Amino acid sequence: MPLYLIERNFAQRVEEGSDEENAALFAMNDKFGIQWVYSFLSVDAKKSYCIYEGPSTAEIRDASKALELPVDTITEIDSRVNNDGKCVVLSMKDFDREREIRLRMEQELEQARNLQLGMLPDGPPDLQDADVGFYTRPATEVGGDFYDYFLSEHSTLTVALGDATGHGMQAGTIVAATKGLFQNLSSAEGVVEALSHMSEKLKNMSIGRNLMALAMVKIERNRLSYSSAGIPPMLLYRSQTKEVQEILLEGLPLGLTSSGNYRTHETELYPGDVVLLMTDGLPERLDPDSNEYGYSRPMSVFREIAHNSADRICKLMVDAGDKWADGREQEDDISVAVYKFLGDTPKN
Structure with missing residues (x-):
């Protein structure tokens, strides 16, 4: 499935969600067949950039609406540029591998x-x-x-x-x-x-x-x-x-x-x-x-x-x-x- 970058703008600072709120978010994503990958916050924590995997933009918008989350822009992405200047095609395997490496480093630390x-x-x-x-x-x-x-x-x-x-x-x-x-x-x-x-x-x-x-x-x-x-x-x-x-x-x-x-x-x-x-x-x-x-x-x-x-x-x-x-x-x-x-x- 394709990968998408979603920009969200909030009126107030984004606070860390509780375990119950996070569980509800993941359950709603599963319902619409989308998977959250990463999120990034602006310095003032009023803007987020999220990477999702999903069938199309429609499912992402429907899930966001059900969760009462704003969606300002959705951009399909398929590659990233490494520090050596080369373009690399993105896939969920890449993110899963990076997540495993990060988790192992966190455990070692x-x-x-x-x-x-x-x-x-x-x-x-x-x-x-x-x-x-x-x-x-x-x-x-x-x-x-x-x-x-x-x-x-x-x-x-x-x-x-x-x-x-x-x-x-x-x-x-x-x-x-x-x-x-x-x-x-x-x-x-x-x-x-x-x-x-x-x-x-x-x-x-x-x-x-x-x-x-x-x-x-x-x-x-x-x-x-x-x-x-x-x-x-x-x-x-x-x-x-x-x-x-x-x-x-x-x-x-x-x-x-x-x-x-x-x-x-x-x-x-x-x-x-x-x-x-x-x-x-x-x-x-x-x-x-x-x-x-x-x-x-x-x-x-x-x-x-x-x-x-x-x-x-x-x-x-x-x-x-x-x-x-x-x-x-x-x-x-x-x-x-x-x-x-x-x-x-x-x-x-």
């Missing part, structure tokens, strides 16, 4: 996504003197963001939050390599030594242009050491002044050079102080007019919500970014790590 999510900690550490929270939301099936932690036998906590370049399988590969290197760090290594060691190992893996931006925090009692490899600044809420400090340490992403010339920032924490790490997916969120969320807004939000639990702070930070986006699709992975100090300050 889902498996890779489950594998990557399985590499993340089951939950935050259970500490007597601190509350820790993590949150991540990938923009694609396999994200490039990563977080992890380990506790030394003396209860020194080391936290890492990373953002691999790109998305998909390549980003997933660099995440897996980074996790392996992080978990094999010596607890005696400082944060600068740790970043330098990981950068050298990643560079020696010959992973091409795949890099890992990463922040690392090491906390022993109330002493915090922080270093950064090309990731947004650490935010530090001081409970005594109720102010937020932005701590920016420049450094090259891991894997770019054998030595990234990393620096360290050390400070003391006091009861109620909160440390926040984030990947650039949050400050770089765009609203419908392509305006960036920026870095000052997360600081203001953090100041207002720092009294909450660590998990709650993570969620509220991401929610604020979603509110700014106002329905615009997330274009980059978003991850947040929060450490809230609840202990006492040691007396000298």
